[in-house]
Amino acid sequence: xxxxxxxxxxxxxxxxxxxxxxxxxxxxxxxxxxxxxxxxxxxxxxxxxxxxxxxxxxxxxxxxxxxxxxxxxxxxxxxxxxxxxxxxxxxxxxxxxxxxxxxxxxxxxxxxxx
Numbered sequence: 001x002x003x004x005x006x007x008x009x010x011x012x013x014x015x016x017x018x019x020x021x022x023x024x025x026x027x028x029x030x031x032x033x034x035x036x037x038x039x040x041x042x043x044x045x046x047x048x049x050x051x052x053x054x055x056x057x058x059x060x061x062x063x064x065x066x067x068x069x070x071x072x073x074x075x076x077x078x079x080x081x082x083x084x085x086x087x088x089x090x091x092x093x094x095x096x097x098x099x100x101x102x103x104x105x106x107x108x109x110x111x112x113x114x
Contacts, residue, residue, distance in 0.1 A: 002067075002075060003040070010036045010082050017086060021093040028089075035085055039078045044070070 014032030015025040047070055051058055 002071075003036075006075060006079065007033050007036060013082070013086060017090060017093070021097065023093075032082060032086075035082050036078050039081045040074055043074045043077060047074075 010032035011029040015029040017023075018025045018028035
C-alpha cells in the first residue's frame with residue numbers, strides 16, 4: 001500500500017518537472033515510476049541473494065508482503081534515488097534552456113512577421 005502512494009508521488013513529481021520545461025508529462029511520469037520500481041526490484045533481489053548466501057534456510061520463512069525493516073529501508077532508498085535522478089534531470093533541462101536561442105531570435109526574418 002505504501003508503494004502505491006510512493007508511485008503516485010513519483011509520477012506527479014516527474015510530470016510536474018516535464019510540464020515546467022515543456023516536455024511530455026506522461027513520459028516523465030512513467031520514467032519516475034520505472035525508476036522507483038526498478039530500484040525496488042534490484043534492491044530486494046540483491047537482499048534476497050545476500051540472504052540466500054548467508055543463511056539458505058531462512059528464505060522459506062520470509063514474508064515481504066507487510067511492513068518490515070527491509071521494506072522500509074528499500075522505500076527510503078528508492079525515494080532518495082528518485083529524488084536524485086529528478087535533481088539530475090532538472091539541472092540538465094535548466095542547462096538546455098539556457099543554451100537554447102530564444103524564440104524571438106528564431107522568428108526574425110520569417111514572412112509572418114513582415
